[in-house]
Amino acid sequence: MSEALILSFMDDDPIRLIEDFPNGGKVDWFREKVKVELDVAYIKDLFDTYYFGEIYERRLFDFDGLWKNEKSLVDVDLLRKISKFKKLGVVTGRTEFELKLAFEIMGYEFENFITREKGLKPDPHLLDEIVKGENGVYVGDTVNDEIFIENYRKKYGRDFEFVMVGRDFKDVNELLILLLDELTRRDER
Numbered sequence: 001m002s003e004a005l006i007l008s009f010m011d012d013d014p015i016r017l018i019e020d021f022p023n024g025g026k027v028d029w030f031r032e033k034v035k036v037e038l039d040v041a042y043i044k045d046l047f048d049t050y051y052f053g054e055i056y057e058r059r060l061f062d063f064d065g066l067w068k069n070e071k072s073l074v075d076v077d078l079l080r081k082i083s084k085f086k087k088l089g090v091v092t093g094r095t096e097f098e099l100k101l102a103f104e105i106m107g108y109e110f111e112n113f114i115t116r117e118k119g120l121k122p123d124p125h126l127l128d129e130i131v132k133g134e135n136g137v138y139v140g141d142t143v144n145d146e147i148f149i150e151n152y153r154k155k156y157g158r159d160f161e162f163v164m165v166g167r168d169f170k171d172v173n174e175l176l177i178l179l180l181d182e183l184t185r186r187d188e189r
Contacts, residue, residue, distance in 0.1 A: 051098075067098075072106040078176040079108055085183040089113055089130045091148070093120055121145065124152035127160070137161040137179075139172060 031037070048056050053065020079088060089112030092099055096115040103109040114126045121144055138149050138160060149162040169175040 052101075067101050067105075070102070070105050073172060074106060074108075075173045075176065076106055076108040078173060078180055082176060082180055082183065083111075085187065086136075087112065087134075091121060091126050091130065092116070122148040122151045124148065124155045127152045128156060131160070133158065135159055135161075137163060139163050139165060139175060141165045 045058050045060055049059040049061060049063055051066050053059065053063040053067070055065060082088065088110055090099070090110045091114045093116050094102065096117055099113060099115050112130050114129060118129070119126050127138070127148065133156075135158065138145065140146060140148070140162065141164060146162055146164060149160055152158070152160055163169065163175060165172050165175065169178075
């Protein structure tokens with residue numbers, strides 16, 4: 001992705017570049033196209049400098065950090081209430097360091113979480129590590145999240161629901177309100 005962005009700036013006609021990109025093309029196509037060897041570590045440091053800013057030890061220049069502009073999309077009070085009824089967790093492509101920053105922004109920390117250090121979605125083992133055979137609902141926002149749950153169902157033969165924010169529900173809080181209402185009704189019986 002970063003290499004594609006760089007290439008788009010190096011080409012006079014980014015639209016032609018996109019049209020020329022081979023179906024299923026990989027990084028090798030990019031490297032052959034520009035005939036330059038990119039320093040992957042440098043690119044990572046550059047992106048991490050922009051994202052983490054002053055808290056990034058290997059930052060390349062002074063920068064506040066884009067992470068500070070992130071806003072929580074989740075009503076934390078709903079999470080707290082639901083956590084009294086159900087176990088909550090996160091499987092994310094973020095690093096643990098990034099996830100801790102997200103927890104700081106949210107003002108809430110999930111007790112159960114898996115980060116990219118343990119693997120990446122759609123590896124179904126990651127979900128199994130959190131749920132340990134229990135049924136549940138996975139709330140995602142990408143097709144990759146849906147594939148993740150399909151892989152889990154196939155590998156472990158377990159029923160696990162999937163809900164996509166933006167497709168099945170307008171936003172995550174709409175889903176959480178419905179879930180909390182249902183859990184509260186069940187508890188009152």
